[in-house]
Amino acid sequence: MVDRKERGEGEVPAPPWRRSRKPPQPRRQLSQDLIIDTGLRILDAEGFDALSMRRVAQELDTGPASLYAHVAGKEELLELIYDRVLGEIRLPERDPARWKEQLRAYAMEAHRVLGAHADVARAALATIPTGENSIRAGEFLFGLLIEAGMAPREASVAMDRLSLYIVGDAYEASLHYARMRAAGMDDPEAYFRSFVGQIAGYYRAIPPERFPYVVKHVDDLIADDGEQRFRYGLDLILDGIEARMPRDP
Amino acid sequence: MVDRKERGEGEVPAPPWRRSRKPPQPRRQLSQDLIIDTGLRILDAEGFDALSMRRVAQELDTGPASLYAHVAGKEELLELIYDRVLGEIRLPERDPARWKEQLRAYAMEAHRVLGAHADVARAALATIPTGENSIRAGEFLFGLLIEAGMAPREASVAMDRLSLYIVGDAYEASLHYARMRAAGMDDPEAYFRSFVGQIAGYYRAIPPERFPYVVKHVDDLIADDGEQRFRYGLDLILDGIEARMPRDP
């Protein structure tokens, strides 16, 4: 069956069972890095729910199957994206004398980075920290606590709890972010006000004889924003760690 | 190809265009409660990923569409299940003099309940607490802190951070549970040992010149189990709160 292409009059179409010899495709060059970048871009721009293997593939002008040569699956992709974001965390030289200050600075920096890539936190909690940057952060925290005088075994748990707090808070924040997006808004400020208003209205409507404190202090329940809450909880934890440092005061 | 059922020879099937007048269906009686119960049962038995609208419907011998008369969608179903589980938390009479003790007991009780329904925590973080039982718990914590002398505005944040810690920890634990299930195991003890072994092996294989503390103290990093870690972090937070109670020391 010869198919003559290009302006031959009365061109006979190739029979359907004869698969066309493929138009000259340039064959995109994929790589794990490229896939991670693309995934992160989608995550930032459209949110966690929009991130799918198909969506990534589409962005790269290919089919979903092509990704599997570079990435084991969606879960691994999420872990890789997470570790890439962790790489944005800047770590100072360790200075054990100022351990508390440095621990706070680390937490705020991590909080900032996870906030900048809001939905990455949704991938974070699902992950066991085995990436390069994850270990890098772990070494920093672990080393800092040990050098400050804490026993390694205790330092391990303290580091773990601090990390859980940071990621847990970021996760919660990302859910609000998702709700905002779902509501079609894009100004966090406006969303915060509308959300807080809704909650306040709801709380004010519940029976005060059963839940007197909640109803009475609605305004206090919604007073602080995410940033202030994060700092408060962070200080709780840091003070607790300080109290456990040997020979501190 | 006629398949004649059960010894009635040559039974003529109804013509396809004549829709059968419906066999006498009892028409199951659905209800929101029944749906929540079923969902929780699936969650406990098969895990978060197994919970789907279709799976719930199948369990109730119906189609997924039938559920939507009682439940707005999957998200609402998850919130309802979560609130139901919160209902299992037993709350004591408030005794402000023993606020710290009661706060710890609450945390351990909540931890226990969320542990008993492992994957519910996966639904919990995604939820904004508006359920009856959620408010009940909030009223308890909020009231306890205020009666113990904390300003309502600060009590609000402290309660929020404590709750985040409890749920965040449960969420993390549930992910390990899911991994265990995915690995085909069903003994948490055995899983814990195998998991810890893997992590230890991995950490021991990383370059010690770059990550000296992590490599040197691998054994300390994997020493404590989830229960011990939870208590440690809980005490960090409670001590921090105590330090902020007016005229306490």
Next chain:
DNA sequence: GTGCTTAACGAACGGCGTTCGTTACGAACA
């Protein structure tokens, strides 16, 4: 130039949440 490894790919599978339009039950009403 030839063989071989392997990235890229098209198509399909089974599952998902949700919606649409229809059916028939049971209560309200005549």
Next chain:
DNA sequence: TGTTCGTAACGAACGCCGTTCGTTAAGCAC
């Protein structure tokens, strides 16, 4: 008692999803 009617139940379908299979073709070693 007979009829109407709101609505729970439902079957089917839509448009997604993650992943796998088998094929194709590009680039490299020889």
